Amino acid sequence: MVAGDDSSETALANLRSDPEAFDVMVRSHQRMIYSLAYRMTGSESDAEDLAQETFIRAHRQLESFRGESSLGTWLYRIAVNLCLNWRERTQRREQLHRDWSEEQDARSPASDPQMAARVQDALLRLPSKQRAAIVLTVYDGLSHAEAARVLGCTEATVSWRVFAARAKLKRQLKAFNNG
Amino acid sequence: MDNSELNRLLRSAEVPARPEDYWEDFPRLIRSKLGRPETPPRGSRRPVLAWALATAATCLVIGFTLGHWHARDRAGANNGLILQNEKFVHEILSMFPNRVRAIMKDEDGLRLVLSEEENVPLSIPLWVKVCQGLKCVTLVTFSGQELSIAGQKMTVLSDASGGVILVGDQFAWDSKWPDQRMKDLQVQARPLEFAFAK
Numbered sequence: 001m002v003a004g005d006d007s008s009e010t011a012l013a014n015l016r017s018d019p020e021a022f023d024v025m026v027r028s029h030q031r032m033i034y035s036l037a038y039r040m041t042g043s044e045s046d047a048e049d050l051a052q053e054t055f056i057r058a059h060r061q062l063e064s065f066r067g068e069s070s071l072g073t074w075l076y077r078i079a080v081n082l083c084l085n086w087r088e089r090t091q092r093r094e095q096l097h098r099d100w101s102e103e104q105d106a107r108s109p110a111s112d113p114q115m116a117a118r119v120q121d122a123l124l125r126l127p128s129k130q131r132a133a134i135v136l137t138v139y140d141g142l143s144h145a146e147a148a149r150v151l152g153c154t155e156a157t158v159s160w161r162v163f164a165a166r167a168k169l170k171r172q173l174k175a176f177n178n179g
Numbered sequence: 180m181d182n183s184e185l186n187r188l189l190r191s192a193e194v195p196a197r198p199e200d201y202w203e204d205f206p207r208l209i210r211s212k213l214g215r216p217e218t219p220p221r222g223s224r225r226p227v228l229a230w231a232l233a234t235a236a237t238c239l240v241i242g243f244t245l246g247h248w249h250a251r252d253r254a255g256a257n258n259g260l261i262l263q264n265e266k267f268v269h270e271i272l273s274m275f276p277n278r279v280r281a282i283m284k285d286e287d288g289l290r291l292v293l294s295e296e297e298n299v300p301l302s303i304p305l306w307v308k309v310c311q312g313l314k315c316v317t318l319v320t321f322s323g324q325e326l327s328i329a330g331q332k333m334t335v336l337s338d339a340s341g342g343v344i345l346v347g348d349q350f351a352w353d354s355k356w357p358d359q360r361m362k363d364l365q366v367q368a369r370p371l372e373f374a375f376a377k
Contacts, residue, residue: 022210030202035194123189134189139189166182174180
């Protein structure tokens with residue numbers, strides 16, 4: 001998935017015992033995890049917190065990780081679970097964000113600089129598990145099978161979530177695409 | 180809108196960039212939250228280099244010591260007499276205080292069996308020779324050590340009267356009866372009368 005994705009016994013033993021090896025792992029995956037967290041939350045500060053929490057949890061769980069999957073998949077799983085829990089805790093914040101977006105749209109015509117915010121808003125309107133499926137497959141390039149391993153569900157479930165998410169996103173962004 | 184158009188639109192919305200020093204500091208931030216000691220900043224490899232050099236130097240010393248004594252032993256008809264050399268055994272024990280479980284010599288040469296922790300008490304060294312046909316393993320070890328010798332797991336013990344006992348899963352050998360055979364193995368064993376161990 002990414003460079004430095006070695007989950008062999010030797011590499012894991014190294015991660016557990018060598019602080020510098022853990023730093024290398026963090027550096028290899030930090031941007032990927034931050035991007036995932038941002039797309040799941042739409043908030044830079046929340047993405048920072050969630051990315052940090054991902055690596056802190058990974059460090060605590062290193063002893064029990066046996067290399068059944070790649071390091072990247074394992075980290076994704078931790079990050080996605082944190083983001084899904086975040087989603088439940090911040091319903092109100094999301095509602096405020098939606099209200100702000102609608103206000104902006106009412107005031108000015110859609111334009112390129114706003115496009116990113118509009119796309120992010122559309123992502124935030126998705127149910128969290130559909131959002132996770134889209135982020136993992138579209139942005140992080142995972143196959144449905146790989147995303148299923150991250151999300152802890154079947155490949156068919158991922159395919160359905162991606163299908164449903166695409167349908168909603170197309171509706172949300174249709175006007176934007178037509179310019 | 181088809182899927183590829185949707186993908187293009189989705190991907191065009193980039194994640195807001197973070198400054199480079201944010202990424203440089205990120206691992207240090209994680210470490211500080213873990214409460215771990217900092218590793219040296221990037222670009223400073225001196226402590227790692229020092230450890231690497233120290234390890235390399237230790238390996239060289241061990242290699243030279245074993246090689247030196249092995250050469251002397253080969254000059255002495257290669258019969259494992261080296262393991263009965265007090266100076267040699269003392270040198271090895273000094274290099275790894277309380278960690279040497281056994282010094283073994285077989286057809287492949289000399290090797291050390293070390294404990295991961297300093298938990299091997301100094302006691303009278305026991306010399307053991309186990310032969311299976313023409314293949315022999317000679318070793319110096321200490322009472323209480325469990326070792327794999329000639330493919331068999333054995334515990335080497337000394338008794339109160341200065342004898343040596345070898346105990347395996349399905350056999351026991353006692354130096355009081357040296358001619359007994361354990362399966363197809365011939366055994367010799369005795370304590371070494373080294374001054375440093377008294």
